[in-house]
Amino acid sequence: MSKLLQVENLVKNFGGLTAVSNVSLHLDNNELVALIGPNGAGKTTLFNLLTGVIPASSGSIVLSGENGTYPLNGKRAYKIADMGLSRTFQNIRLFKNLSVLDNVLIAMTSKFKEGFIPTIFRFPSYYKTEARLVAEAKKLLAIFELTDDVDVLAKNLPYGTQRRLEIVRALATKPQILFLDEPAAGMNPEETANLTQLILKVQHSFHITILLIEHDMSLVMNLAQCIYVLDHGSLLAQGTPDEIQANPAVIKAYLGEEA
Amino acid sequence: MKANVKYNLVWLIMMVAGFYLMNTLILVGVIDSFIENMLVTIGINIILATGLNLIIGFAGQFSLGHAGFMAIGAYATAIVTQTASTPGGFYASIFIGIVISIIAALIVGVPTLRLRGDYLAIATMGASEIIRILINNMKITGGAAGMFNIPQFADWPTVYIMVCVTTIIIVNFIHSRAGRAVKSVREDEIAAEAMGINVTKWKLAAFVLGASTAAVAGSLHASYLQTIAPNDFGIMESISILIIVVLGGVGSITGTFVAAVVLGVLDTVLQNFGALRMVIYAAALILIMIFKPSGLLGTWELSIKKIFSRSKRKERVES
Numbered sequence: 001m002s003k004l005l006q007v008e009n010l011v012k013n014f015g016g017l018t019a020v021s022n023v024s025l026h027l028d029n030n031e032l033v034a035l036i037g038p039n040g041a042g043k044t045t046l047f048n049l050l051t052g053v054i055p056a057s058s059g060s061i062v063l064s065g066e067n068g069t070y071p072l073n074g075k076r077a078y079k080i081a082d083m084g085l086s087r088t089f090q091n092i093r094l095f096k097n098l099s100v101l102d103n104v105l106i107a108m109t110s111k112f113k114e115g116f117i118p119t120i121f122r123f124p125s126y127y128k129t130e131a132r133l134v135a136e137a138k139k140l141l142a143i144f145e146l147t148d149d150v151d152v153l154a155k156n157l158p159y160g161t162q163r164r165l166e167i168v169r170a171l172a173t174k175p176q177i178l179f180l181d182e183p184a185a186g187m188n189p190e191e192t193a194n195l196t197q198l199i200l201k202v203q204h205s206f207h208i209t210i211l212l213i214e215h216d217m218s219l220v221m222n223l224a225q226c227i228y229v230l231d232h233g234s235l236l237a238q239g240t241p242d243e244i245q246a247n248p249a250v251i252k253a254y255l256g257e258e259a
Numbered sequence: 260m261k262a263n264v265k266y267n268l269v270w271l272i273m274m275v276a277g278f279y280l281m282n283t284l285i286l287v288g289v290i291d292s293f294i295e296n297m298l299v300t301i302g303i304n305i306i307l308a309t310g311l312n313l314i315i316g317f318a319g320q321f322s323l324g325h326a327g328f329m330a331i332g333a334y335a336t337a338i339v340t341q342t343a344s345t346p347g348g349f350y351a352s353i354f355i356g357i358v359i360s361i362i363a364a365l366i367v368g369v370p371t372l373r374l375r376g377d378y379l380a381i382a383t384m385g386a387s388e389i390i391r392i393l394i395n396n397m398k399i400t401g402g403a404a405g406m407f408n409i410p411q412f413a414d415w416p417t418v419y420i421m422v423c424v425t426t427i428i429i430v431n432f433i434h435s436r437a438g439r440a441v442k443s444v445r446e447d448e449i450a451a452e453a454m455g456i457n458v459t460k461w462k463l464a465a466f467v468l469g470a471s472t473a474a475v476a477g478s479l480h481a482s483y484l485q486t487i488a489p490n491d492f493g494i495m496e497s498i499s500i501l502i503i504v505v506l507g508g509v510g511s512i513t514g515t516f517v518a519a520v521v522l523g524v525l526d527t528v529l530q531n532f533g534a535l536r537m538v539i540y541a542a543a544l545i546l547i548m549i550f551k552p553s554g555l556l557g558t559w560e561l562s563i564k565k566i567f568s569r570s571k572r573k574e575r576v577e578s
Contacts, residue, residue: 051453081455089453095446098439106443109436110455119435120428126435127263133436173455 003064004029004209005050005085005177010059012042012049019045021233023059027177032203032210034224036217036244038253042233043213044090047179050211051087052077063176082110084176088166088183090213096155100146100165103154104137107172137172143205144168144198160191164198171206178202180212184219196222221245229253266563274423281419293527295415299483301523302418303476306425308503308515310472313429315501316510316558317438318465319445320372323380325500327387328470330492331363332356332477334394337406337487349412349482356474363390364470365463372462387497395489405488406481413482421479425472430512432468441465506547508554513561518554 003026012020020042027033035043048054050061052075061072063083072080086107095103112133118126141147144164149157157165163183170178183199184192196219203210214220220227221241229236229244231253237244244250281298284290290298307325314322335356340348371382394400401407432438440461443451452458481487507518525543529536547555 053449053453076457077449077452078455078457081453087453089450093447093450093453095443095450097446098442102439102442105436106439106451106456107454109440109443110457112436114436116437119437120431122263122267122431130436169454 003027004031006060006062006064007050008060008062010046010049010061011057012045012054013057019233020049020056023230023233023235025228025235025238027209027211030203030207030209032199032223032225033212034220034227035211035213035230036215036220036227037230037236041230043230044181045233046230047087047181047213051085051179052080065176078110081173081175084174085179086170086173086175086177087179088163088170088181090181090185092162092166094154094162094166094169097153099151099153100141100157101134101137101150103165103169104141104172105133107169108133108137111174140168140172160187163187163195167198167202171202175208177209177211180210180214182213182215184214184216189218192216192219195219199223262564262567266567269563278416278419281415285415297523297527299413299415299418299479301519302415302422303480303483304500304503304519304523305422305516306476306479307473307500308507308519309426309429309512310469310476311500312504312507312509312512312515313433313441313465314469315504316508317433317445318441318462320462320466321376321380322383322466322469323494323497323501324367324383324385324387324390325469325473326492326494326496327390328360328364328473329477329480329496330387330390330394330489331360332474333481333487333492334400334406334477335359335474336478336481337409338399340410340412340482341406341408344410346412349410349478353475353478356478357471360470360474361467364467368463368466372459372466384494384497387492388494391489391492394492400489403489405486405491407486409481409485409487411482411485413479418479418483421475425475426512429468429472433512437461437464502544506544506554508556508558510558511554511556511560513559514554514556517556521555 005027007025010020010023037043049056056073063070063072112129114129184195224241227241227244228238229250236253237247237250311325314320336352339352367386371379374382395403440456443456444458444461448458503518503522507514529539
């Protein structure tokens with residue numbers, strides 16, 4: 001059986017700089033994978049390549065669905081999102097001046113079609129679709145305890161809640177794979193512990209695959225079933241948390257060599 | 260469902276009431292032809308400015324080419340109604356103007372909407388100048404002298420109805436799945452795209468819808484004034500539409516209405532002041548921008564739904 005997402009020899013050059021070189025990785029169904037590495041290792045660039053924000057220089061990304069495989073390279077970001085790859089951002093990118101509910105509804109846009117004429121002239125079908133959308137969004141927000149904040153503007157939410165809302169928004173696109181870019185950045189230990197629980201809940205109740213970038217090792221080691229280590233754009237190691245912790249190359253990349 | 264019917268009914272009653280109010284005022288003689296002229300100009304400006312507010316305030320695309328699309332509508336009506344001088348010909352000419360301006364908006368929008376901010380403003384300004392210069396050099400449009408004796412089919416009821424129709428279309432567009440997509444593009448293009456929003460498509464949708472309502476306004480302008488010339492649709496016209504949008508509040512359709520009325524009245528009143536007119540007009544604008552930089556209403560909208568739910572909440576508190 002083929003993997004859910006198969007990435008082969010992915011390369012990204014920015015001029016003379018190779019930000020990502022020959023990275024191959026794969027994600028299984030309902031797997032929780034972590035991507036770690038020192039700052040500037042190319043983790044976020046890899047995320048951007050996978051979600052189509054920037055095009056890859058070479059290599060292939062293939063998604064396996066129920067009816068065969070779909071190559072994702074060269075596809076525009078919104079098409080990739082439509083195929084079930086959703087993400088959060090390292091520096092939160094919510095729709096700041098819109099309400100929490102609108103943020104979630106926007107993520108559902110492409111899943112609910114409504115014609116121009118029914119929308120403009122407010123046919124009953126328009127109200128029906130809209131009611132269904134709002135009900136679904138509210139259901140999702142309730143799971144993440146955001147029900148009280150539906151009408152609050154996203155920019156007025158506390159930092160931790162903004163991170164949570166970003167995860168809700170990503171889930172509203174009904175993804176198969178969720179990419180989390182440093183979800184615990186800027187959080188205190190207690191918030192990080194809550195986030196760990198939240199991510200586990202998401203993985204189990206939505207049956208999705210999660211790939212996350214994180215610097216917080218307690219979160220990574222608690223959650224990940226498999227870890228990829230990236231350094232200077234290339235894959236340094238991969239394995240279970242225990243294997244990675246014992247890997248001399250990884251320790252060298254993080255702590256430097258003994259003099 | 261029931262609640263929606265109620266809100267829509269209230270809006271409909273307000274529109275009909277407004278129509279009859281004006282009708283009576285004209286019959287009684289409170290509104291003379293001078294004031295009627297002012298009201299029609301305000302109506303046309305409302306159509307233009309709500310369309311531009313959709314593009315600038317909701318889609319976040321800074322366009323300075325609105326007068327170009329207005330010119331397309333105006334000339335479509337002028338040319339068609341001079342050969343087919345019937346009300347049917349007039350409505351057909353509005354339709355033709357819309358179709359041509361949609362095509363023009365697509366041609367202009369596909370390459371330029373990749374640009375942002377100032378660059379987009381200059382590109383759209385250039386596009387509207389191209390339209391104006393094309394009209395200036397064509398035989399069928401009467402060249403630089405313009406066109407005269409355009410039959411008058413647009414009286415104030417036509418303009419009033421058109422204001423209502425275009426506003427309903429734009430407001431319903433904004434408060435829907437489409438409007439949310441368009442607003443997400445304004446907020447953050449990268450995040451919108453990552454959420455499955457086809458950014459190019461929605462930008463273009465807002466731009467094309469705004470352009471087509473500008474064409475309607477152009478048709479009404481040509482038919483009401485009966486005289487048009489290419490210079491009516493220059494950069495100054497685009498700027499004066501922009502002033503209405505900015506003054507009312509970028510992102511508030513209610514604000515656009517208020518600003519169009521305020522500026523229309525101000526403009527008419529100041530006509531008695533001769534050369535001082537532009538000085539006072541400019542000073543008023545500067546004062547408003549100093550004390551209310553987000554425009555008269557900011558992003559506030561008049562909403563029947565909110566008014567109803569507020570009075571309901573009050574009842575609950577009292578009981």
